[in-house]
Amino acid sequence: MKSLGINWFIEGSIDFEHKKYILLDYLQEINRHFDRSKLYPNLTDLIFHYNNLLDFKYNKTTLQQSFPQRMTKADIEAIKLTYQKIIQDDSSMEEIESIISYALHKMNPAIQTGKEIYDFVESHLNIDPVGLVPLMPYSGYFSLRNGKEHTNWVYEYNITIFENKDDKFRGININFIDTYEQSITNTPEAIKLDLIRKHKHLPNPAVYYVASDINFPLEQTLLPVAKRSLVKYISSAA
Incomplete structure (x- = not known):
């Protein structure tokens, strides 16, 4: 640009x-x-x-x-x-x-x-926890689905808290993990179990399923909005 x-x-x-x-x-x-x-x-x-x-x-x-x-x-x-x-x-x-x-x-x-x-x-994003959410949900995974696409883009996230003299702010760091093709058997729950099996450093992670009902540009729009929406969702629920 x-x-x-x-x-x-x-x-x-x-x-x-x-x-x-x-x-x-x-x-x-x-x-x-x-x-x-x-x-x-x-x-x-x-x-x-x-x-x-x-x-x-x-x-x-x-x-x-x-x-x-x-x-x-x-x-x-x-x-x-x-x-x-x-x-x-x-x-x-x-x-x-x-x-x-x-x-x-x-x-x-x-x-x-x-x-x-x-x-x-x-407004076209929906966020759902997958299974039980741990007491400290500030680290975990989220699976992102873009409209009608079957691909789930899975990211590990870590929410950080920083503050100045007047207020606290929350930020989020993410790391791309893998893609999963959603199917009758490869559900968000099955994806969560596979993540736990493959990545031992988070034995009891918070996992969220984030889906849009319309297709948007992934890197330039959907992912950045999904990150900020997830921070708001977790902050309001915690």
Whole structure:
């Protein structure tokens, strides 16, 4: 996918028409993916840039590091130097503010489209525990079925909890294990027994069967939404 640099709106020539062309080219690519129901990494990238623009708009003297995983130390130092030069130039700042206002206005509908697709995919997902769920269900397996396909994509998962001064957050790490072709005999229960037999490090795992009733792009849409939905399901049930 086409991508924007972290500081696309202040790098190089600060010219509204030029930046407008760069932005619209990027959004055209994003919307092309959304038209095919391909959400990731497009939605994550779009939200990152939207928040980055808001950070600059409301705090022009320092960089709020909302997404430190996207920035190296060199990135941050370069941004600080650029900020210092721009703040001293009223005409450049006025042009940048016009670029930011235009970009936020154009990005917002695309973000809403992405969120609507996400909600639609999530509404067509069903999550069921397979057998008894252990008291600590934060590690285990989930089997993912895409619409009418017979293939079950099986992943091992581990839910992690991290927190800042205000709140706790849950993340999920996954590892692809195998595929199983579902049949009358190869049921989710049979798949669970086979996983326990083959993988001794989880003798009593939590196992979930996650299925969509519509086909979606697996890697770009179904799997990312399924991961987040599983975290919500387990968190609410635990």
